[in-house]
Amino acid sequence: MDPVDANPPHDAAGIAADAHAAAPLLNCLLREVAEPVGRAADGVHRLKASGRLLRVRGTRRPTGPEVLTAGTWHPLTHTELVKIAAEELRAVTGLSNSELPAEMLDSREAVAALLTARTHTPTPQDPYRRSEQSLITGHPHHPAPKARGGGPAAGWLPYAPEAYAHFPLTLLGVREDTVVEDGDTTALDTLGTAPPGYRLLPAHPWQLALVGGEAADAFTDGRLVRLGRTDGRVWPTAAIRTVCVPGRSSAGSRDADLFLKFSLDVRITNDVRRLWRHDLLKLRRTDRAVTEAFVDLPGAWLSDRGYRTADFAFEELAVLVRDGLDGHVAPGTTPFLAAAFTEGTDAFPGNPLAGAADPQAWWEAYLRAVVPPALGAFHRHGVVLEAHLQNTVVACDTSGTPVRAVYRDAEGVKLLPDVTREAGWERLVYCLCVNNLLEIAAAVTEHHPGVDLWTAVRRQLGRHGEVPEVADLLDSPTLPGKANLLLRWTGADGADARYLPLPNPIRRSG
Template sequence: MERVDVLPPPTGGDAVTPDDVTARADARAAVPLLNCLLREVARPEPGDGDESRSVYRLPAGGRLLRVRGHRRPTAPEVRTADGWRPLGHTELVKLVAEELRLYTGVDNHELPGEMTDSRDALAALLTARAAAVPPEDPYLRSEQALLTGHTHHPAPKARGGGPAATWLPYAPEAHARFPLALLGVRADTVVEEGVTSALDAFGTAPPGYRLLPAHPWQLALVADALAPAFADGRLVRLGETAAPVHPTAAIRTVHAPERDVFLKFSLDVRITNDIRRLWRHDLLKLRRTDAAARAAFAAAESPAAWLSDTGYRTASFAFEELAVLVRDGLGGHLLPGATALLAAGLVEGFPGSPLDTTADPDAWWAAYLAQAVPPALGAFATHGVVLEAHLQNTLVAVDAHGMPVQVLYRDAEGVKLVRDVGRAAGWERLVYCLVVNHLTEVAGALAERHPGLDPWPAVRRELARHDLPEIPALLAAPTLPGKTNLLLRWTGADGADARYLPLPSPLAGR
């Protein structure tokens, strides 16, 4: 089996040495960077007789690179006059940067630093996680499992380059839990849209003010910009929430289980491709995309649910900086007796994952597909709604035996409408999110744990059940669209400006 960890993973409370952390952080950080390089730039070459390794050529520089494994490549080596030489993470970053300068004809002084920041963040997370106690709730364990994170991004764990002490208290991967800061915003400066009453349950504002929960990390990041508002009374500090919240995989979205609500905040830090602010233009169109998604799920003949982004509240003088978005909790949507799990957590692995315990992986996979695929295709076909149905936006609910019985999708900010983007572009985005980013990864993780399982005939059968004109071409196509996160970041393209390259389709010939 091909697994992410090349060393035994630490468990809560286990001591780890600096050498352990260094080796594990280097190995984990290399995996997504290599995935990007091999997908987007490198070209396969004939093997050199070592069946445990694959050889690739970097076309611009002409160098040969070999790695161990396929789905999660590790142990990179570069060919020299004296034979194969292992590459540490620092050397790998240098090699990638040199190749990209030649390959694209442009330079980028930021991305190599982000790659290093991502690796250093991993080291801090591994150290903190070894001393942390995982949450008892399996749902939260799945949300906080993503040590590797996005498997095809060059710097998935970068945290803006700041000292670890500034962000570790809020890191889901370190099993953080923390109180929110409570602010009072002068009532005549409040801007809100939709249903935001859930915010008022977190505390009490004085007369003439409205309550506004704030993420402590964001509050520190924008402290200088907010200082005049605190000085003139537009903002007042009201302490902290009585109960802690739990950061989810998205980092800036937190779960408040006592209130059964999710809150999504602005965060002025680059996480993967984007600065994670709640941008004004996204907030202003949110009601439209959320309403379309809600209507699509309401009409679906399945237990699938949409976690609605019901509204936002902010201050007119800090519209994006202080914005907070209210999202439905699980209680009003989850089937009785079912447990929600993050799909990305299933791929990463966590204690109690049903991928590890199922005795019938074929039946489990068929049940998973029957829950995850129909609502995404149905929303597209009947309502023109393109869900961002990737791993981090998908919750799969399982019964007491670990079998999938329901799917819950989320994040109206990522939803596109066919009438805005066009059917062809919408379909390409859906195929990337649902098939390439989502199903391919869950299928690979399941097959790792259950050798001999071929997950793709079941995917073909599930897709073929749906009467969309695009399905026959999808099943016959030799390629699928793969997003080019490395080249996007290197060339400085907007994170929302997805570009795709053709990847060999595992659906072909099944």
Template sequence: MERVDLLPQPAGDDAAPHDDVAARADACAAVPLLNCLLREVARPVGEDVHRLPGTGRLLRVRGTRRPAGPEVRTGGTWQPLDHSDLVKLVAEELTRYTGRSNHELPAEMADSRDAVAALLTARARATPPDGLYLRSEQSLVTGHPHHPAPKARGGAPAAAWLPYAPEAYARFPVVLLGLREDEVVEEGDTAALDALGQAPPGYRLLPAHPWQLDLTAPGLAPAFADGRLVRLGTTGFPLWPTAAIRTLYTPEHDLFLKFSLDVRITNDIRRLWRHDLLRLRRTDEAAAGALAGFGPGAGWLGDRGYRTARFAFEELAVLVRDGFTGRLLPGATPLLAAGLVEGFEGSPLDRAADPAAWWEAYLRTVVPPALSAFADHGVVLEAHLQNTLVAVNAEGLPVQALFRDAEGVKLLPDVERAAGWERLVYCLVVNHLMELADLLAERHPGLDPWPAVRRELSRHDLPETRALLTAPSLPGKTNLLLRWTGADGADARYLPLPNPLTGG
């Protein structure tokens, strides 16, 4: 089946390039915002028509998985909404619906749309990576499908962040700093950092993300002035930003480096927070142990250690993450699960001769290790689309799952079992499997992807899985309402979504 272009195209072939980008950016940025509004607030009243309960207005959209063409009923007629109009409508609705105002989130929505426009322009001029793995990591122009401003970049001008954007096919060297030895704080195995360059006597090597260094420059000036920090130049090779933006990959060393980034991206400021770093070894070892016994069909990309400066513990922290050596099955190619949903050139979904068989292989690969980690080891993997890599064989069939990000792992009994299970269901089923299932159903009319999910879940004799198959609802995270009401980004709140697993 021919690949569907996931970025909306303008109606006419003779549209000016600027108009083309503006129209595509509007349409692309509207998708996740509409998904949030329809999931969390609006009430369906007819085919494609929804009532907004706060204002009482009627909203009409086309499509379900990626809603488009929003229109509002005004004066007896349907009036089309561009992205700016949609933001105003959402802001008015949420002010009435929640009884609270919020001036920050509408600005982030506008910033997200403008970022999409900058990314579309940059992608048209840039060369994508040759390898499928990096291509999948750098494909997420739309981003989180249920966040109101997934591409907001802190309101900074595009020139400040575009050189480091994975969606713009960026690759760049990182800055190498010398950190005076008496100021070094580290834990775990950080030896890989010392292979990235040469530090002078009395100093240790500390790589720094150039964007983060720009953001934190004023606070670091005293350390440069008194010699606690020295600049050593940059790496002699480029690193590739992955979907996580602040996590970079160096193919030369088969190594990932995760940095702090003092920018709000989706719900959180993306720092490596002290409390997460201090619990890193425990969560990483638990996740690695949970997956080690599963065999070659699953693996963990370990966060083996971190290094930072005593006087800038969070700002300059860098985390060392395992690469793929020794973790991939022979001949397998890792792909980001979120990239499979977004689409990229060479995706195995575009050449799947039997999509039902491909989906069954995918489920056999991804579901068992996540459930086993929970049931047998009390480890709640953050198995959502951006933390799951699925390796495929030469025919494009999934054969292996690799999970990552100890920062997002939860352990029982640190969290209650019911809360841990709810989080796993949201990450694995709602955020992950539901998105792929909806894509397959959209691209292959007549294919019902949910019986295969039910069969796979039924193979696991857990009281939670048995209850899940008959539960009336699944937990859907309320990203729009969380951000509007100013809740902490880690304070997940859920609303009930219809459970497609209860079908025949």
């Protein structure tokens, strides 16, 4: 087989889509089922089960994959890379899986559709919205970060943040005797007017097109009625099923004073993104614990105030009400999704990390913003924040320097002693150190070579000597890296993390 001849991309968009889709898949392969060979600069890795040699260029987002065949290096298209990955995973695990390769291919096709759509859509002027909608590559260590359920692009593209989507919500009336709600949901009633005997229930148009069964029957028997659409448009955040409801902020013209999170019966990365009953039932307890913790912590928390749904479609039609940014970031500062800092300037124009005049000071300011609230919540309050890049919003001053972290998403929070302190610490280290700090550090190096990364991290962590686990973190040779490729191949539950040891650059020498 000559890989060059197999399904090559013929246009610039196809070549770019291959590169965007291959990078996270290569990161997974090299982390989970391969080992380096020879000098790091050569980029050669051996797949452990088959012994095949792969060669890549770059480290943070590897490109140009090649396989050694009959003594010659042959370039790989994304399709060929998926085939090699599937063969290797079958050999490693002894299991077959037809679903994941299809998701990998779907992810690449989704990237191609997104890149094409962006060429025809104006870039948002609001820098915060631009950051939330910038993640073309997505999760850097997931084999199919942009998969959208395998459906045609026409079904999901109108709701894709990466395509700069904005759209009205569908408004439903749900009969009062079937309403289930908890917490403060009053904000939902400002979106429209329900007829007598009904309560307002906004719905995500994509999710509404997916639901069936009793939810669909409810339109026939009157438990649900259609009330049209919202007057204004919402825009999707990086989470896809969470949308920002625009509104003027007292801090300026920033259009983010309310977020709504919906169910979405589509697999995005590891999970079908439904608002599951068990998570909703514990939502208020979890959110109260985090809200109370942030009373004496730096940074801020976006409260998941409450939810509303229908008893006959509890999960399918649920909507969660979340604080907006108003009141959580100071006037004169600009919020950015932290994950956007790791994107290139083509995907995220105006990236304050790329434009930092003093990158060392920027990095140290970032650490001051994101580390203390996460460690304080854990040690003083038993709250394990899911402090990864997509749950971290960073407010920056007029120079683009980070000044405050805002965390979000009670669904991903764990509380002690619901989980053991040991398990909670491992999860926090993965989210905060591996998923967040290591990724931002790599982006800092890419934009500004020569920044002293790890001395600054050790210094920041050393200020938290009251947390007993910090000393072990500074002395540990490894960090826990989530094995998303093996997790998906073996069909494990997305919340059932599986970790592999990664070299710890934070470790103190000597």
